[in-house]
Amino acid sequence: MSWMDFRIGIEDVGGAVLQELWNRVGLQIVDLAKETRDVVLEKDNFREFSTSISELDTLLQALNVNQIETSMGSEFTKAALEKLDSQLRKAHKMIKDYKSGSYLRFILHSHSVLSQMQYLAKDIAAIVSSFELINLDMAVNLKSMNTRIIEHLGSMEFRMSASTQTIASEIKNSISRSSRNRESAVKLLEKIAEAVDANADASLVKNELALLKQEKHEMEVQKKLAVSLELSQLIHLLYSTEMVSRPLNEDTSTYHNQYPIGSFICPLCDEMMVDPVAIICGHSFERKAIEEYFKRGNYDCPTCRQDLQSLELTPNVNLRSSIQEWKKRDMDWKFQAAVAGINSDDPFRKNKAFDDMQDLVDISEYAVKAAEEGLIPKFVESLKDTRLNSVAAEKCLYCLAKYCEDHQLQLVDAGAVRRIVKRMYNGETEANSVSILLELSKTETLIERIGNTKDCIPVLVSLLSNPNPDTSSKAKAVLQNLSSNTHFAVKMAEAGYFQSFVARFNQAAGQQETQALMAEALEKMQLKENSINDLKDKQFVHNLVHLLSSNSPAWKSACIKCVKKLVPYPKMILSLNKKLLRF
Structure with missing residues (x-):
């Protein structure tokens, strides 16, 4: 292929990509x-947007990419089209x-x-403008x-109507109250339906x-606490209309309805703030969110639209403290609700409680409280019930086991080792099954009870x-801990694992x-x-x-029998012969 042929090929490929x-x-x-119509x-708001987007479709259909490429260059054209595609996708997904x-x-x-x-x-308006279509023939x-599209999209204001603002305010006020009556809930639903x-x-x-x-x-799966709490409040609001009955097996815990959380949510990212900062007009946002907002070239407040003379950010210490206090209270309420759920007879509530508790007991304060509430035997007992979430229950037991020896003793006394071993014997090995045994085996006083478990x-x-390397390595670590007991090292060898046996023999x-x-055991x-x-x-x-x-005939006899047991194996002959000749 000539250089010219190669060049033409590259240009063809580039043109195809564009x-x-x-x-x-x-x-x-x-x-x-x-989607917008x-x-x-x-x-x-959306009708105006749809009109401009439809006009953009008409405009681009009348053109071709080669015209833009010739005017702006292939690299610029490609980058601009990719950005336009990305923004269109975002708008489509949002709608x-x-x-x-x-x-x-x-x-x-x-x-x-x-x-x-x-x-x-x-x-979108800025990207279309960057094509400089006005200069094309x-x-x-x-x-x-082209001019109209850019002007309309660039100056378009998506504003809430007064009625929508009123309804939004009423919803916010309603879900912030710990109690609400049917009449007010129905009236609010009627306004929403009309809108x-x-x-x-009921439909x-x-x-x-x-x-x-x-x-x-x-x-909940994504661990987005604030959003999950708000959704729970909205669900509770709908049930307050009494148009639909709450299912009997649905968790009725309302611990999260105790506190209004609207002021803790960043208006930009819609998440609970971790590092709240205030701008000069007084409104607060999550630091990262407002910084990104300013980086996009915005110089007004996202909430009140006031033009800002300064982009200075001031840490909102009081708001951060309030959020932290709320989180602590919320975890306390969540813990109490989980305790109630675990103590209930409803499998659905128990599983929800296990899910909540597995995150809480990873915090030392709640690990102590869980033990004080007598939950360890309940976690162990739940491993027998196939209806219950054994994964979450074992996660709770693991967190408790790694906290202190007193918890470990409670686990063993409650029969955790026997229950876990039985589950593993039946092929029900979970991620935390071996981890629990590993934590327990680190305590010397528990080794005998673990190793003697059937x-x-x-x-x-x-x-x-x-096949899971984490599981196999932890199982090996447990065996190593148990091998300090000679009897257990022998049992390992009887099961086909000789490394601990050899190590214990040498020790x-x-x-x-x-x-x-x-x-003597090896000979058999x-x-x-x-x-x-x-x-x-x-x-x-x-x-x-x-x-x-040895001076003991019995011990010497045991050794001779063992050597005779090993001699038939070719790999052992050379090693034994060398030692026996020296002996």
């Missing part, structure tokens, strides 16, 4: 325009999520959603359309509940070949009675080739042969 990007942007524009709340989500949730956060849409509209009407062109009936409530519960579950050592030996140098008993075992790999250890062979010098 064309694909161009087509993708076109499809995104069409999808976005369609049937928005039911704040219609005017789609809004339409498929809860009306209550959207109304409550409509200010944030509309603000984000406004920023996206401005970004195209019809006057297209140039006029979204729906009927204020609307059921649909909203389903959406809110699904989102609440997702937020099937414990054989099960641990079987886990050495577990017993000078204790001929112990070594003789181990040699069924050996395999992989066992010989451990037994041919030089120190082991030396100590074994040295036992022949």
Whole structure:
């Protein structure tokens, strides 16, 4: 291939990439325009946006990517198209999520959603403007359309209507109260229904509940506490209408309804603030969120829209303290609710309580409280019930076991070792199963009780070949801790694991009675080739042969029998012969 041919090939590839990007942007524009047309709340805002996006579709259809590439260069064109594609996708996702989500949730956060849409509209306008289409050779009407699109999108203001603001305020006030009556809840639902062109009936409530519960579950999985609490409050508000009965198996704990949390949520990122800072107008935001807002070239307050003379950020110490105090109170309430759930007879409530408790007991304060509440035996008992979340229960036991020896003793007394070993024997090894045994085996006074548990050592030996390296390494560590007991080292060898046996035999140098008993046990075992790999250890062979010098006929006899047991194995002959000849 000539240089010219190669160059043409590269240009063709580059052109194909740009064309694909161009087509993708076109499809995104069409999808976005369609998605925006049937928005039911704040219609005017979205209708205006949809009109401009539709015009953008018309404009780009009249052009081709080569015109822009020729004018602006391929690298710039590619980067701009990628950015435009990204912003269109964001807008499409935001609108789609809004339409498929809860009306209550959207109304409550409509200010944030509309603000984000406004920023996206401005970004899209800026990208379209960067193409400088006005300089291209195209019809006057297209140039006029280009100017109109940029002006409309760039100046577009997504504002909440007065009615939506009122409803949002009423929702916020309602969920901040620990109690609410049916009449006020129904009236609020009627206002919401009117705003979204729906009927204020049981069907609307059921649909909203389903959406809110699904989102609440997702937020709990993602550990987004503030959002989860707010969703719980909205769910409780809907049940207050009494149009739908709360299922009997649904957790009715309302610990999170005790405190209003609206002021703790950053208006920009919609998350509970960790590092709240105030700007000069007095409004507070999460530091990272407001810094990113300013970096995008905004110089006004996201809340009151006041132009800012300074972008200085001041730590809001009082707000941070309030949030921390609230979190502490919330954890206390959450702990008490979890204790009540664990003590209940309802499997659904128990599982929810286990889920909550597994995070709490990882904190020393709540680990102590859990033990004081007598929860350790209950966690152990739950391992018998297939309806209950054994993963969460074992996580709780692990956190408690690693906290202190007193907790470890309570675990063993409650039968935790037997229960865990039985589960592992049945193939139900969870992530924390071996971890619990490892923590317990670090306490010398518990080693005998662990090792004497039926099937414990054989099960641990079987886990050495577990495909999960974390499980196998922890099982090996437990065996090493147990091998300080000679009897357990022998049981390990009987189960096919000889490393601890050899190590214990070598440690017993000078204790001929112990070594003789181990040699006697070894003589009775069924050996395999992989066992010989451990037994041919030089120190082991030396100590074994040295036992022949014992003054005790019984010990010497045990040694001779053991040597005879090992001689038939080729790997052992050379090592034994060398030592026997020297002896």
